Amino acid sequence: xxxxxxxxxxxxxxxxxxxxxxxxxxxxxxxxxxxxxxxxxxxxxxxxxxxxxxxxxxxxxxxxxxxxxxxxxxxxxxxxxxxxxxxxxxxxxxxxxxxxxxxxxxxxxxxxxxxxxxxxxxxxxxxxxxxxxxxxxxxxxxxxxxxxxxxxxxxxxxxxxxxxxxxxxx
Numbered sequence: 001x002x003x004x005x006x007x008x009x010x011x012x013x014x015x016x017x018x019x020x021x022x023x024x025x026x027x028x029x030x031x032x033x034x035x036x037x038x039x040x041x042x043x044x045x046x047x048x049x050x051x052x053x054x055x056x057x058x059x060x061x062x063x064x065x066x067x068x069x070x071x072x073x074x075x076x077x078x079x080x081x082x083x084x085x086x087x088x089x090x091x092x093x094x095x096x097x098x099x100x101x102x103x104x105x106x107x108x109x110x111x112x113x114x115x116x117x118x119x120x121x122x123x124x125x126x127x128x129x130x131x132x133x134x135x136x137x138x139x140x141x142x143x144x145x146x147x148x149x150x151x152x153x154x155x156x157x158x159x160x161x162x163x164x165x166x167x168x169x170x
Contacts, residue, residue: 019068037144083110113150
């Protein structure tokens with residue numbers, strides 16, 4: 001199961017990076033998909049308008065950005081399953097009560113992380129949908145920041161636990 005999740009994560013990640021590069025290189029301003037979550041209302045409108053005006057295949061770069069957000073829902077599912085699985089497996093091996101408690105907390109935090117990432121995507125899709133409706137912009141910066149803070153915590157706890165396990169065995 002772990003290998004399948006890692007493979008799915010890598011494949012989705014590579015496709016997502018390709019799409020992000022297409023969008024980044026497709027306009028002279030080189031707007032980045034990940035930065036859209038932190039743009040203000042005018043900045044986000046400028047980015048989305050530039051992507052909407054740039055043709056790509058049978059659509060526009062905005063279609064690629066929208067597709068990237070839809071793909072991200074699959075990425076969210078896979079990384080959530082991976083965090084839950086890896087944290088659970090590491091809990092079974094962890095001898096330190098404190099680190100074990102943190103690994104247990106990771107399971108709860110992974111769910112908050114997932115909800116934050118989903119809400120970020122929903123808000124970005126909403127903003128894409130309402131690109132021409134000024135005043136309807138909803139910034140996802142709070143959910144994006146929460147997602148990255150929780151990601152740092154969850155990965156950090158897991159890596160500390162794994163490195164401690166390796167040092168104790170070695």
